[in-house]
Amino acid sequence: MGRTTRRTSRKRSKLAGRAVAASAALILGGGGLVAVNVYANAEEPGGPAPRAQARDDAGPRAATIDCPDVGNELPDVPADARAEVDRDLAALDRQISEAYTRFARAESPDDQRAVLEPLRERRRPTIASIRAALDRGGRAPEGLDGMAACTLRAADPAADQVPGDAGRDQDPGQGDEAPGQGDEAPGQGDGTQPPGQEQPPGQDQDPGEDQGPGQDQPPGQDQGPGQAGNGPVAADFVDITTVRPNVSEPRPRRGGSRGTFTTRCGTNENGKFNPDNVIVAPGVSNGAHHMHDYVGNQETDAFSSDRDLARGRTSCRNQGDKSTYYWPVLRLQNGGDEDDADADGGGRDKNVGEIQTPDRVTLTFVGSPVSKVTAMPRFLRIITGDAKAFTNGDANANASWSCTGFENRQLKDKYPICPRGSKVVRTFRFQSCWDGRNTDSANHRTHVAFADPRTGRCPRGFRAVPQLVQRIVYDVPPGPGFAVDSFPEQLHKPVTDHGDFINVFDERLMRRVAQCLNEGRRCS
Numbered sequence: 001m002g003r004t005t006r007r008t009s010r011k012r013s014k015l016a017g018r019a020v021a022a023s024a025a026l027i028l029g030g031g032g033l034v035a036v037n038v039y040a041n042a043e044e045p046g047g048p049a050p051r052a053q054a055r056d057d058a059g060p061r062a063a064t065i066d067c068p069d070v071g072n073e074l075p076d077v078p079a080d081a082r083a084e085v086d087r088d089l090a091a092l093d094r095q096i097s098e099a100y101t102r103f104a105r106a107e108s109p110d111d112q113r114a115v116l117e118p119l120r121e122r123r124r125p126t127i128a129s130i131r132a133a134l135d136r137g138g139r140a141p142e143g144l145d146g147m148a149a150c151t152l153r154a155a156d157p158a159a160d161q162v163p164g165d166a167g168r169d170q171d172p173g174q175g176d177e178a179p180g181q182g183d184e185a186p187g188q189g190d191g192t193q194p195p196g197q198e199q200p201p202g203q204d205q206d207p208g209e210d211q212g213p214g215q216d217q218p219p220g221q222d223q224g225p226g227q228a229g230n231g232p233v234a235a236d237f238v239d240i241t242t243v244r245p246n247v248s249e250p251r252p253r254r255g256g257s258r259g260t261f262t263t264r265c266g267t268n269e270n271g272k273f274n275p276d277n278v279i280v281a282p283g284v285s286n287g288a289h290h291m292h293d294y295v296g297n298q299e300t301d302a303f304s305s306d307r308d309l310a311r312g313r314t315s316c317r318n319q320g321d322k323s324t325y326y327w328p329v330l331r332l333q334n335g336g337d338e339d340d341a342d343a344d345g346g347g348r349d350k351n352v353g354e355i356q357t358p359d360r361v362t363l364t365f366v367g368s369p370v371s372k373v374t375a376m377p378r379f380l381r382i383i384t385g386d387a388k389a390f391t392n393g394d395a396n397a398n399a400s401w402s403c404t405g406f407e408n409r410q411l412k413d414k415y416p417i418c419p420r421g422s423k424v425v426r427t428f429r430f431q432s433c434w435d436g437r438n439t440d441s442a443n444h445r446t447h448v449a450f451a452d453p454r455t456g457r458c459p460r461g462f463r464a465v466p467q468l469v470q471r472i473v474y475d476v477p478p479g480p481g482f483a484v485d486s487f488p489e490q491l492h493k494p495v496t497d498h499g500d501f502i503n504v505f506d507e508r509l510m511r512r513v514a515q516c517l518n519e520g521r522r523c524s
Contacts, residue, residue, distance in 0.1 A: 060109065060154065061108075061109050061112065062103075062109070062112050062152035062153055062154060063153065063154050063155035063491060064100070064103075064152070064153055064155070064230070064390075064391070064489045064490070064491055065096060065099055065100055065103055065115065065116075065119070065150050065151075065152060065153075065489045066150060066151045066152070066153045066391045066489075067092075067096050067119075067123070067147075067150035067151075067391070067489075068147040068150075069388055069391075069392050070089060070092060070127060070130065070144065070147050071089045071280075071443055072392065072396075072443055073141050073143075073144065073147070073443075074130075074134075074141065074442045074443050075441065075442060075443055075446050076138075076441075076442055077133075077134060077137075077442035078133075078134070078136070078137025078138060080137060081133040081134060081136060081137050082442070083282070083283065084129070084133045085130055085133050085134070085442070086280070086281060086282055086283070086284070087281075087283065087284060088126050088127075088129050088130045088133070089130070089280075089281070090280075090281040090284040090287045091126050092123060092126055092127070093281070093287070093289060093487065094286075094289075095119060095122045095123060095126070096119070096150070096487070096489055097289050097349060097487065097488050097489070099115050099118070099119040099122075099150075100230075100350075100488045100489045101488070102115050103115045103152075104230065104350070104488075112152060113152060116149070116150055116151070116152065119150055120148045120149045120150065123147075123148040123149075123150075124145075124148045127144055127145060127147060127148055128145065130144065131144045131145065153391070155231075155233070155491065230350045230488060230489075230491050230492065231483065231491035231492040231493065232415065232480070232483045232491070232492045232493065232494070234480060236414060236415055236480070236483075236492075236493060236494060237414060237415045237416070237417050237479075237480035238411065238414040238415075238416065238417065239416075239417045240402065240403045240406045240409055240411075240416040240417060240418055240419070240422075241406070241419060243406075243409040243411065244409065245408040245409050246408075246409060246410060247407070247408045247409070247410055249369070250369045250370070250451075250452075250453065250454060250455060250456035251369065252369040252370075253369060253370045253456075255370065255371060255372070256367065256368055256369045256370050256371060256456075257367025257368050257371065257372050257373045257464070257517040257518045257520070258367055258369075258517075258520040259366075259367055259516045259517040259518065259519055259520045259521045259522060259523065260364055260365065260366050260367075260516075260517070260522050260523070261364070261365040261466065261512075261513045261516050261517060261523045261524065262362065262363065262364045262365075262522075262523070262524040263316055263317075263318060263321045263323075263363045263364075263365075263524065264316065264317040264318075264363070264524065265295040265296045265314070265315050265316040265317070265321070265325065265361070265363055266295050266315045266316075266361065267295070267357055267358040267359070267360065267361045268293045268294060268295050268315075268357060268358065268361075269357055270315065271357075272293075272294040272298060273291050273292060273293065273294070273329065273340075273345075273355070274291070274292060274294075274300075274301050274302075274345070275287070275288050275289060275290060275291050275292065275343075275344050275345020275346075275349070276288060276292070276301050276302035277292070277302070277500065278300060278301065278302055278303075278304050278324075278502075279381045279383060279440070279444055279500055279502065280383070280444060281302065282302060282303075283302055283303060284302055285302055285344070286344035286345055286349075287302055288328075288345065288387070288487075289344075289345060289349045289487050289488065290328050290329075290345055290349060290351050290387075290485030290486055290487060291328070291329045291340060291345040291346060291351060291355065291485050292326040292327060292328060292329065292485075292500075293326060293327055293328075293329050293358070294324065294325070294326045295315050295316075295325045295326075295361060295363075296314055296315060296316055296321065296322065296323045296324050296325045296504075297309050297312045297313075297314055297322050297323060297324040297502070297504055298312055298313040298314065298315060299311070299312030299313065300312070300324045300326065300502075304324075306379045309322060309324060309379075309502065309504045310322065310504060312504075318509070318524075320505060320506035320508070320509035321504070321505050321506075321509065322504040322505070322506075323501065323502060323503050323504045323505055324500070324501065324502040324504065325363060325470065325499075325500075325501055326499070326500050327426070327428070327470070327472065327497075327498070327499045327500065328387075328484045328485040328486065328497065328498070329351075329355045329356070329484070329485050330355070330356045330358075330424075330426075330474055330476075330482055330483070330484050330485075331351065331352065331353035331354060331355055331356065331482060331483060331484075331485065332353055332354045332356055332476055332477075332481060332482050333352065333353035333481055333482060333483060334353065334354060334481065336353065336354045337352075338352070338353065338354055338355050340355075345485070349487075349488050350488040351485040351486070351488075353482075353483070356474050356476060356482070358472045358473060358474055359423060359473045359474055359475040360471075360472075360473040361470070361471070361472050361473075362469075362470070362471040362472075363468065363469075363470055364468075364469045364471070365466035365467065365468055365469070365513055365517065366466070366467050366469055366517065367464075367466065367467070367517035367518065368432065368451065368456060368458075368464040368467075369456035370455065370456045370457055371457075371458075371464050372464070372514075372518045373432075373464045373465055373466050373514050373517050373518060374434070374436075374463050374464065374465055374514060375465070375466075375507075375510045375511045375513065375514040376434070376465045376466060376503045376505070376510055377434075377439055377503070378439075378503060378504065378505065378507055378510070379439050379502060379503060379504065380434065380439045380440075380448075380465075380502070380503040381439060381440045381444065381500075381501070381502050381503075382430050382431055382448055382468070382500075382501045382503075383444050383445070383498060383499070383500050383501075384398045384428050384429070384430045384431060384498060384499050384501075385397060385398040385399055385428065385496075385497055385498030385499060386398075386496065386498060387486065387487060387490065387496050387498050388487060388490060388496065389490075389493070389495045389496045390486075390490045390491060390493040390495060390496055391489065391490065394412070394413070394495055396445065397412060397413075397495050397496075398428065398429070398498070399411075399412050399413070399426075399494055399495050399496070399497035399498070400412065400426070400427040400428070400429070401414065401415055401416050401424070401425070401426060401427075401494055401497070402416055402424075402425045402427065403416050403418035403419070403422040403423065403424060403425060404418070404422050404423045404425055404473065405419075405422050406418075406422065407425060407427075410427070411494070412494075412495060413493070413494060413495040414494055415480065415482070415483070415494045417478065417479060417480060418478055419478065420478050422478075423473050423474060423475050423476075424473070424474045424476055424482070425471060425472070425473050425474075426470075426471075426472045426474075426484075426497060427469070427470065427471050427472075428468075428469070428470040428472075428497075428498075428499035429467065429468075429469050430467060430468040430469070430470075430499065430501060431448035431449055431450050431467075432450065432451050432458075432464060432465060432466070432467030433448060433449040433450065433451055433458035433459060433462035433463065433464060433465070434447065434448055434462060434463055434465045435447045435448070435449075435461060435462055436461075436462070436463050448462075449462050451464070465514075466510075466513055466514060466517055468501055470499055484496070484497050
């Protein structure tokens with residue numbers, strides 16, 4: 001198959017569209033947040049009214065489709081089956097996205113439920129193909145065949161399963177979402193994240209009533225400007241000034257590695273985008289079903305091999321860093337059409353609005369508070385966060401949202417509303433413990449892990465490596481008028497935010513990074 005690269009070369013003003021920017025009238029009282037007008041438009045002073053979840057005589061309308069994540073159940077895949085399994089996992093994602101398109105056009109709850117059985121029948125042979133590939137090299141995990149059925153669910157993770165769902169006993173939901181880990185390094189030996197802290201006053205744990213899921217809305221329910229009808233909604237936002245400080249870090253100890261190494265790779269001002277994910281879905285166009293920003297390696301797409309990356313150009317100032325850094329784009333939902341309004345990863349996947357160039361991107365490698373670090377192996381792949389956290393639950397979620405001037409207050413399951421003069425900040429703290437053997441794993445998680453957030457120590461059998469901390473700042477209008485791209489069924493929820501990294505540092509330079517951290521110096 002020939003290589004394809006999707007990129008947008010058009011340069012955009014970071015503040016374009018501010019005249020029609022989304023804004024909100026907020027009433028703060030009793031520790032709560034009430035959104036009076038979620039997507040007000042300068043050309044429509046009143047803007048659309050808040051939208052209640054649609055109901056009719058057939059029962060409540062659901063907000064999305066919830067399918068078991070087969071990839072999370074595959075901690076080990078034989079090397080000779082990896083490509084086949086990756087293609088099948090990408091096919092499952094495509095099937096859900098296509099089913100969601102039909103679901104979004106449904107005119108009644110009965111029509112929504114009618115999507116489930118055909119989706120199950122499409123998933124069955126794909127999951128059987130995964131099981132057969134695993135059985136050839138060992139033994140597939142138990143229960144894979146039972147993961148074909150999907151359910152419908154409301155936007156509120158605490159709500160009961162929508163009546164009439166077939167094939168699953170219960171909705172996995174979100175669990176108890178925490179407001180954010182902030183600069184805490186989450187820690188569990190399997191690479192997942194521990195439960196978060198108590199919800200600060202002023203944040204409503206209930207995401208509230210979502211807007212209707214589709215493009216064809218029931219009468220009287222207007223969509224916000226630029227919306228594809230699948231989020232976000234008012235309850236996905238919180239005023240950062242109502243959030244209590246919630247960031248803590250392990251106490252540095254003697255023998256720790258306290259240095260830092262900063263690599264400067266720009267803000268994607270040259271506009272390199274594609275909806276691929278070479279880590280999760282190699283060789284599959286539109287494997288992410290949402291658009292990614294890229295800095296660093298300029299040759300990254302679904303078909304990039306390690307050799308391609310090693311030979312690629314880089315946007316990094318230090319040409320010894322050809323690493324790939326990518327994350328879902330953030331869009332200003334101001335009613336303006338982006339170049340990808342009719343493209344995969346964009347409008348076709350319910351991602352709409354004007355892509356925002358970050359105001360600043362900082363890529364810093366930090367050490368361990370309790371030990372020296374080992375240089376990362378070349379081509380180590382790390383994913384932090386979970387693009388499907390809304391339906392999977394937050395075990396692997398690692399989103400951290402805040403505002404400049406308030407970064408001791410981090411949000412995990414809400415977008416921040418920043419005061420005027422403050423900017424939106426996304427922070428990704430990547431896993432900092434490596435198993436010492438593998439540069440990737442079948443579920444892209446078990447070869448790395450987080451250090452314990454209390455002690456800073458790696459799990460047994462893992463060694464500390466330089467920890468990538470990504471800080472991305474956006475100058476967007478105050479108020480709830482933005483969202484990250486997501487899989488369409490994930491409804492643009494902030495908890496689904498995630499980041500991806502492939503280490504393509506020159507090996508000599510990576511050794512220098514580790515030495516810098518271990519000696520407590522600040523380097524770049």
